[in-house]
Amino acid sequence: MTSVTFRDETSAGRPLEEFTLPGLPDRISARALVRLRVREEVARHNAGPRRRRPGLVAPLEAEAELNGYEAGRPRPIDWERQADAAEAAFARNGFVLLTGERQIEDLDEEIDLTADPVISFVRLLPLVGG
Numbered sequence: 001m002t003s004v005t006f007r008d009e010t011s012a013g014r015p016l017e018e019f020t021l022p023g024l025p026d027r028i029s030a031r032a033l034v035r036l037r038v039r040e041e042v043a044r045h046n047a048g049p050r051r052r053r054p055g056l057v058a059p060l061e062a063e064a065e066l067n068g069y070e071a072g073r074p075r076p077i078d079w080e081r082q083a084d085a086a087e088a089a090f091a092r093n094g095f096v097l098l099t100g101e102r103q104i105e106d107l108d109e110e111i112d113l114t115a116d117p118v119i120s121f122v123r124l125l126p127l128v129g130g
């Protein structure tokens with residue numbers, strides 16, 4: 001079992017937020033890793049919602065702000081629904097998944113967490129007018 005650090009970064013590589021999750025298997029699919037990250041993020045949100053959230057998961061009623069989201073009154077989030085949304089975002093290039101210096105191209109790709117214990121999520125912003 002290994003510990004993995006999930007890191008959100010800007011497209012320029014600047015770290016925004018990170019957390020470590022222990023007890024993961026040595027090898028895991030990218031899909032399972034994304035779903036695990038979303039489940040953990042949602043559990044943390046549901047345990048003590050913050051008004052401003054920069055993470056991968058955004059409640060549907062939230063309004064986008066620069067560098068995060070601001071929601072009205074806090075309410076529990078369904079992690080499975082958010083994990084499905086994260087998978088869809090990956091498929092449409094909403095974010096890039098990096099292990100070390102390697103970009104993950106397919107959610108079915110197997111990742112060796114002992115070799116790359118830091119997983120970076122880089123959110124991509126669409127170009128205006130493009």
